[in-house]
Amino acid sequence: MSEHQATSGVLDPLAHQFDDLEQQHEASYFGMWIFLATEIMFFGGMFAGYTIYRHEYFSAFEAGSRLLDWRFGAANTAVLICSSLTMALAVRAAQMGQRKALITFLLLTIVLGMAFLGIKFTFEWTRDWHEHIVPGINFAPQGETLKQLQDAKVALPHVELFMFFYFAMTGFHALHMIVGIGLLTVLTIMANQGRFSPQRFNPVEGSGLYWHFVDIVWIFLFPLLYLIGGTH
Amino acid sequence: MSGHIVPQKTYFTIFAILIGLTVLTTWVASVHIEPPWNTWVALAIAVCKATLVILFFMHVKYTSNLTRIAVVAGFFWLAILLTLTLSDILTRTWIPPSTAWQTTTVVSPR
Numbered sequence: 001m002s003e004h005q006a007t008s009g010v011l012d013p014l015a016h017q018f019d020d021l022e023q024q025h026e027a028s029y030f031g032m033w034i035f036l037a038t039e040i041m042f043f044g045g046m047f048a049g050y051t052i053y054r055h056e057y058f059s060a061f062e063a064g065s066r067l068l069d070w071r072f073g074a075a076n077t078a079v080l081i082c083s084s085l086t087m088a089l090a091v092r093a094a095q096m097g098q099r100k101a102l103i104t105f106l107l108l109t110i111v112l113g114m115a116f117l118g119i120k121f122t123f124e125w126t127r128d129w130h131e132h133i134v135p136g137i138n139f140a141p142q143g144e145t146l147k148q149l150q151d152a153k154v155a156l157p158h159v160e161l162f163m164f165f166y167f168a169m170t171g172f173h174a175l176h177m178i179v180g181i182g183l184l185t186v187l188t189i190m191a192n193q194g195r196f197s198p199q200r201f202n203p204v205e206g207s208g209l210y211w212h213f214v215d216i217v218w219i220f221l222f223p224l225l226y227l228i229g230g231t232h
Numbered sequence: 233m234s235g236h237i238v239p240q241k242t243y244f245t246i247f248a249i250l251i252g253l254t255v256l257t258t259w260v261a262s263v264h265i266e267p268p269w270n271t272w273v274a275l276a277i278a279v280c281k282a283t284l285v286i287l288f289f290m291h292v293k294y295t296s297n298l299t300r301i302a303v304v305a306g307f308f309w310l311a312i313l314l315t316l317t318l319s320d321i322l323t324r325t326w327i328p329p330s331t332a333w334q335t336t337t338v339v340s341p342r
Contacts (some may be wrong), residue, residue, distance in 0.1 A: 004267065025235055029291075030299050037306030041304060044310040048317050053287050054271075070261070085247040088238075088289045095237050205291075206234075212289045216282045222254075225272035227261035230270065 065161030065229035073226035083112035
């Protein structure tokens with residue numbers, strides 16, 4: 001069957017190195033998880049660093065956490081969970097060969113991803129800049145913020161270290177989101193060309209895994225950065 | 233081979249639980265729980281959320297044992313990283329640094 005298709009010029013859903021479609025699907029899914037294991041280690045290093053200094057400068061990290069606006073974090077968590085739902089539905093549409101639904105859900109996921117970045121860059125990081133809590137380049141808490149930190153009796157360099165972790169971790173997370181949006185854009189174009197079928201939708205599924213993984217990273221970042229100081 | 237097709241209802245149920253847990257973790261942060269226990273509660277909720285995403289959105293519930301090993305191995309490696317690091321950091325103060333050297337008579341060089 002596959003020989004006939006290969007010679008007839010129709011795109012063969014089965015690459016020649018695989019015995020059958022099931023093996024091909026399994027290999028693609030398995031390979032993506034191996035890649036995600038390296039991603040776990042990538043973010044894991046930062047989480048480990050965070051854990052060490054969270055332990056060393058316990059109250060400074062809590063005071064630093066209170067400088068962030070948890071409402072932005074909570075809103076972005078909701079946006080990301082919505083985008084994970086639309087991504088899961090996109091993969092489902094691809095599995096069932098529903099091209100229109102696939103394109104719609106991919107576009108919805110892209111829009112939600114951009115909403116996340118919009119909230120983060122335009123509202124949150126701008127606010128942090130005006131509050132003078134950007135480590136390295138603009139760290140000089142003033143007024144209410146400074147008083148809050150003095151009342152908590154914490155050393156400013158320790159709070160700055162927390163802000164370093166905040167910007168590094170959410171920054172790398174945002175970078176992953178941008179890569180994800182790029183992948184989804186390519187998928188949308190490919191879907192529009194009718195390149196996916198119930199026999200071959202592996203790129204959609206693989207990108208979906210990546211998107212959900214980035215969501216999981218945020219699920220941990222949200223409480224560890226925004227909530228450890230309490231919102232009361 | 234299109235793999236296992238998960239019913240739409242399952243996705244929406246998981247979505248609702250995830251939103252519910254997000255509300256819960258945000259609400260819990262407004263209640264005073266003595267640190268560091270507030271962090272442990274937040275982490276427990278985060279682990280639940282991550283598990284739901286992995287099992288249902290990422291289809292690990294419906295996959296082969298081979299892939300499951302890869303998934304578990306990824307997190308197991310992370311556990312090694314955290315455990316071995318903390319086994320150093322957390323135990324440094326257990327044994328006070330030796331002061332014996334200070335009491336010995338030091339013969340100055342020359």
